Every structure is written in structure tokens, then in C-alpha cells.
Amino acid sequence: MTNFFEFIQVLREVTNSQIKTNDFDQCLITGPSYVIKQKRRKIKKAILTIDLNKTVLIEALKSKVDLILVYNFENLEKINLIDENLEKYKHIIENNILIYKIPESWTYSKGGLNETLTEILKLEIEGVFQIKIGKNFQPYGRICSPFKSQIRYSLFLNMISDKLGLKNFQYLLVNDTDDIVKKCILLVGKKTQLNWLKRAKMKDIELFLGNGLDYSLARHAESLEINFIDLTYNSIFLGLSRLSKVLLLKCPDVEFIDVRSPLPLFFFSR
Structure with a gap:
């Protein structure tokens, strides 16, 4: 035993x-x-x-x-x-x-929380997105793109609802719902920080899949022209x-x- x-x-x-x-x-x-x-x-x-x-x-x-x-x-x-x-x-x-x-390493390790969610949401991992924890950077997030290269935001939102079992979740779209989902970052397990959005913008990321979307974060995402979908803690x-x-x-x-x-x-x- x-x-x-x-x-x-x-x-x-x-x-x-x-x-x-x-x-x-x-x-x-x-x-x-x-x-x-x-x-x-x-x-x-x-x-x-x-x-x-x-x-x-x-x-x-x-x-x-x-x-x-x-x-x-x-x-x-x-x-x-x-x-x-x-x-x-x-x-x-x-x-x-x-x-x-x-x-905490489970959040960002190979086969851990964020990689599990990329698999569930049928996202192809293209790289890692590092955030600073204390004095060091850790590869918490994953830079991804949908396996289906022509999936629209309207369908992608429905897929998130189905795959994660979410009846309600918050999102901010600066794009039109008929636009194609392109490169995104998935990083859950920690409340999304403003500086993460800024770094995502520098990498030409159009969509951030994270946690903790509130009024302030939504306004900043809007000003940076980054779409944001809150995967909620149900994803954990x-x-x-x-x-x-x-x-x-x-x-x-x-x-x-x-x-x-x-x-x-x-x-x-x-």
C-alpha cells in the first residue's frame, strides 16, 4: 500500500x-x-x-x-x-x-495545467510565454494557435463553453465575432496581470486566455487591442x-x- x-x-x-x-x-x-x-x-x-x-x-x-x-x-x-x-x-x-x-510547477510544467487546457481546447502549442515570479522568469503560459486554422471567434466561444462546461463566462472582443482566431496565449492558474498583456502585445498576440477579467483589466486589454477570454477557475x-x-x-x-x-x-x- x-x-x-x-x-x-x-x-x-x-x-x-x-x-x-x-x-x-x-x-x-x-x-x-x-x-x-x-x-x-x-x-x-x-x-x-x-x-x-x-x-x-x-x-x-x-x-x-x-x-x-x-x-x-x-x-x-x-x-x-x-x-x-x-x-x-x-x-x-x-x-x-x-x-x-x-x-506550483504543475501549473506550467510539461503535461501540467496549462498544457492540459491547450489539449482540451484543441490548441497547437508554438512556444512558451514567460512571466516573472520573484526574481526569475518561469514558462507559465503557452503560445498557441487553433488546430483548425479557420475557426471564427463565434465558434471558438461556443467550443470553450462546451469543452470547459461553462454556462457563463466573461470575454472582451475588440475583433468581430466573424473574424478568424489567430495566435493566442493561454495562461491560467494566476490572475492575469496588465504587464502580461503588454508583453503579449509586443509578441503580436491577438487573444489572451486567462483568469480574473475585471473592469480595469478589460479596459487595458481594449486599449491594447487584445481580445480576452476568462476561462474561469472551472478550468483548474x-x-x-x-x-x-x-x-x-x-x-x-x-x-x-x-x-x-x-x-x-x-x-x-x-
Whole structure:
């Protein structure tokens, strides 16, 4: 049966993580940091989720999981007895459930989140789009073009709705819906920044597929004459689902549960 130490090695392999073998503190939220104790913990059931909200925590307790793999965890410090969030995770700690953050490298690695989405949306990768994280540049995005070279924006929008299972999503078009989709950048997993749009414009990119389209970003995209389609965080769920299938091939004795935890946002209409 797969133990926690073995599982983390597999996760590191499939996400191309550069975390050193014994340096778990970057991603370990709850659980043993010593290898000898990790090898004693068996993993029978695991949850993959975007973040830790009430829905996820309840499901973890109800399903009696051993491990929660979370994509987005703002506080990377290991939860301890004086942590201000202790009450929120009290039952998780009492039930000895491990929490581990999915390495950020999964977002931009080969076969990771952004490459998975290019495959789902039938986009052909032509290159990488680097963004600055701290002092270094990382190849987060993918420069792409549709496999069907003559697909129009109207059809492309419908395809995104179908492939990503989106009934509602935001987009900004400076082109006409009858225009042909040309070169684009796909970069999800982080809120799109203005300087990314500026760099995209320098590369003659006409379309940016990202996250977090708001009024300010829309105005800037409009002024730069860049089309923008917000793939929403539902796209991350699809990536996590693909990741769970890859992990299952490597760890067939572990049961994986995908938990969707959408924000409680609603559309008001009269």
C-alpha cells in the first residue's frame, strides 16, 4: 500500500517539482515532516481541490480521507497549535488528515495545467510565454494557435463553453465575432496581470486566455487591442481531474476524489 512518502515522490515526479527530497516544508500544511514518519502513514483515499473551504473540509471528514491535495493555499506555513486558523482546521487535525499543497510547477510544467487546457481546447502549442515570479522568469503560459486554422471567434466561444462546461463566462472582443482566431496565449492558474498583456502585445498576440477579467483589466486589454477570454477557475477543476487520473495510474491503490468548491456567487436578474 502506498505510503505518504512514496506518494509525495510520485506527485513530485508528475508535476516536475524541483523541491528537494527532504524539503517538504514548502508544501506540507499538516502532517509529519520526518521521512520515517511519512513512511508509516498509508494513503488509501485522497481529495484534490482548488482551495480549502467548508465544503471541502466537510467532504474530507465524511469520506474519511487520508490526504487533501490543495491547489491554492495562501498561508504555506505549517499549521500548528498557535495558528490563528486552528479552529477552522481543528477537526482535520484531530482526524489526522494530511494537507499538502500541489507544487506550483504543475501549473506550467510539461503535461501540467496549462498544457492540459491547450489539449482540451484543441490548441497547437508554438512556444512558451514567460512571466516573472520573484526574481526569475518561469514558462507559465503557452503560445498557441487553433488546430483548425479557420475557426471564427463565434465558434471558438461556443467550443470553450462546451469543452470547459461553462454556462457563463466573461470575454472582451475588440475583433468581430466573424473574424478568424489567430495566435493566442493561454495562461491560467494566476490572475492575469496588465504587464502580461503588454508583453503579449509586443509578441503580436491577438487573444489572451486567462483568469480574473475585471473592469480595469478589460479596459487595458481594449486599449491594447487584445481580445480576452476568462476561462474561469472551472478550468483548474478540469486540470485537477486530469492530474488525479495520472496519479491513479502511478498509485492504483489510492482512491481519488475531485471536490468542486465554487464560490457562493450568484447572478441577480429581474
